[in-house]
Amino acid sequence: MRPESSKPAGEPLIQVRDLRVKFRLGGEATFEAVKGVSFDIPEDSTVALVGESGSGKSVTALAILGLLPPENSIVDPASRILFGGRNLVGLPARAMRDLRGADISMIFQEPMTSLNPVFTVGYQLTEVLRLHRGLSAAAARRRAVELLDEVGIPEPKRRIDAYPSQMSGGQQQRVMIAMAIACEPKLLIADEPTTALDVTIQKQILELIADLKRRHRMSVLFITHDLAVVGEIADHVVVMRQGEVREQGTAKAIFESPGDAYTKALLMCRPALDRRPMRLPVIDDFMGGRGPQHIEERARGLAASDSVILDVKDLGKSFQVREGLFGRREFKAVADVSFALRRGRTLGLVGESGSGKTTVGLTLMRLHQATTGQALFDGKDILSMSERAFMPYKRRIQIIFQNPYASLNPRFTVGQILTEPLAIHGIGANAQERTDHVFELLGKVGLPDVSFYKYPHEFSGGQRQRIAIARCLTLKPDILICDESVSALDVSVQAQVLNLLQDLQDEFGLSYLFISHDLAVVKYISDEVMVMNEGRVVEIADADTIYRNPREPYTQRLLSAIPKGWHAAA
């Protein structure tokens, strides 16, 4: 996957020198998103731009393509982006347009939104060819079929007339790649091309990009937040933070002897499959020069003495899908799911998109009505009881959603968000007592007292997830369902939130149902792991057992697709 670059060190394909980009914020105020970034993209090699959100990595890529919105962005005229002796900064729009697609092309994170849903993929593909290559309709179609074949779309002659909605996410991304390489560009910019995809699809796409790069002798600028992916494909790595380059070098140098504290932090924050420290290291440990704390291994797994808090039997959930005017079809999202959640333990629930793992969580909360099955909580079936009888149990099962930007009401202050559950359940004698309790909880999740008076939009993603966690804690639940609760967060923030969840479990003895597609995170936090596929349980076992000796072929396939990072490739 990483061919040794045998090419003599000649002129690099692209030289970025002192790139500075500002955004207008309205009025005179500006925000400097990229602060003097310089790096080279050599010919026939893969360069990875790595960083968390706000690092300026995507802005840098868009600047190379000249795709920054002209009305509110300013590229410093002194910055230079040299491509074949030409400076791309300040190039007229027309010249830039000719360059895009032909010499430099790009694939985006969300294939679903990058393809136009009302045209067939064939139309969109031939459009590129006819525009840039001037091919005839028939020739363009022939070439389009070849391209679809090359990116691994089965039956390309038939699929060329499919609409994007008739393809899976992975196939859509393949079509995007086909469009990007249609004109044999010298540089392919891939902006988080696999972030929205399942891990098995991610693996295929990464292999495809590496293969195409080798065959067409092009360079790839790969933008990602995921160092494990970088370790698998990159020759050179550029680490960015807050608009600046923290460190750059060959992949070997970056992974084996990182010089910068931030690079070290990024490498350590992410839960790895082979380590399980008591606490995950966080960025501050490194930036403060302290180094990671509490790195001794944490023991996981169930003990025979663990009592069962929630016993789920034959859980099923079907949706009625409307077909045509009157027709209906039953779609089974979840079928025959049985498991036991033990007190004070974490059950990890993994699966790819569409496996029904989120539906299981929502059904247990009664946010969806279960079609069949039982969930025994203290011996009582919470799925069949009346809404009124469920109220006291509702307090004891709480859920943390995936997206902390969507799960907090934007019109409520944090104080209102946190006091509301107390008022609804009549916890605390009066408003004063409730307020005091909320201040206590804010301290517990590591937020300052002033947060009480602020609105959610004034907080970062990680802080918002802390607010959501605090909201669950107000009700003193026994069970906490974490539905992809850390998936939308940056690596460093993810580590902090995972540490917080771990601390809370240690302190209050909470039981977690931890739902995630991220196998490394699940491995880190779980005592027991359940794998789901197409609405059914594939395998359920102790965390260490399942990762070491997966029994089912599906589990084996899933685990082998996890990006192993540098170590596996070295």
Add this chain to the structure above:
Amino acid sequence: MATPGATLPRAADGTREIPHTVSPGLWTLAWRRLRADRVGMVSLVIVFAFVVMMILSGLGLVAKDWSREAGVNYAPPSFVGADVEAGTPAAPAAPESAVPAGEYKSSIVDPLADVIAELKGAKPAAAPAPSAPSEGKSVDPLADVMADIRASKGSGAAAPAPAEARAATLPFGGDKWGRDVIAKTIKGSETSIFVGIASALVATALGTLFGAVAGYYGRWVDDAFNWFYSVFNAIPYLLLVLAVAAVLQQKGMLTIILILGLTGWTGVFRLIRAEYLKHKSREYVQAADAIGASNARRMFVHIFPNVSHVVLVQLSILVVGFIKAEVILSFLGFGVPVDVVSWGSMLNEAQNELILGKWWQLVAATVAMATLVTAFSLFTDALRDALDPKLKGLKGH
């Protein structure tokens, strides 16, 4: 408006006091954006002036004696000058005749000439009809028509009081009875603006409630509301208005508010329903469910503040629409009764006057309405931009 940066100690009962800055909420931010919008602010001031005028008039502080016949009949505006042909304006020459005879000679094609002649002919036999509906005030603009009817019966008419010292010209002219057009326009605003705002409130409240219930509960509730809406929407609007008017069996301000309110909720319903459909599956609503919030609480405490900007903009659009609707209905004669003055009834009167070349009542009512409606529309635009700044970004700079 709370100033950011101001530190407010918590209530005195607090066991702890935390110095904090008051974060600007959505409305504060929207108000700041609106303040920066020059066109929006000018429009707001104009709208505000109209509303103040309406309230003052309603309290009887302005245009109280709008019904006083201050000038001669059809007194022209001062800047035009007295109507020479009408003879000496100070000539209340024939006290027995309500209408100066010269008045009608000036117009060659007077469709009412016959009526007048008949009226005059019937005059000697005149005696105040006991059935005169004018409730102590002789302000009935349809008096001439009724007089005609009575005259044909030979019963005569209740003529306006003899003019005493009436001005030859008025600042912006007078109507048929010599009433000041400006005062009449102000008095008319009372009806028009009040009807516009009140019926918009009724329609928005209905539309929001129906839309919230339909969108939130979905399934058969939504279906039922949609059928109702579709049937309602399938009937031509004017027909519906006539039907409601027929059911209510009376003319009056309340009737027209109900008519407009009961027929105007459909647009708001569609929008709010869509908003609720979108919001009910959002995670913050699910989170509210998870902490045990009731349906009503989720609908009105959680979702409503998040769609309130849509409601506000719809309200604003409806006010504009209903001011115009009232004018049209009154113009067509389905609106307020004839003894209530509104811009619509002024335009209705102006219909006949225009033939006589008396344009000032038409212009006064039109200018007032156009100014208010334009200002209100511009204000609505500014309001939408202020509440949803993303839209403005799309338009570019």
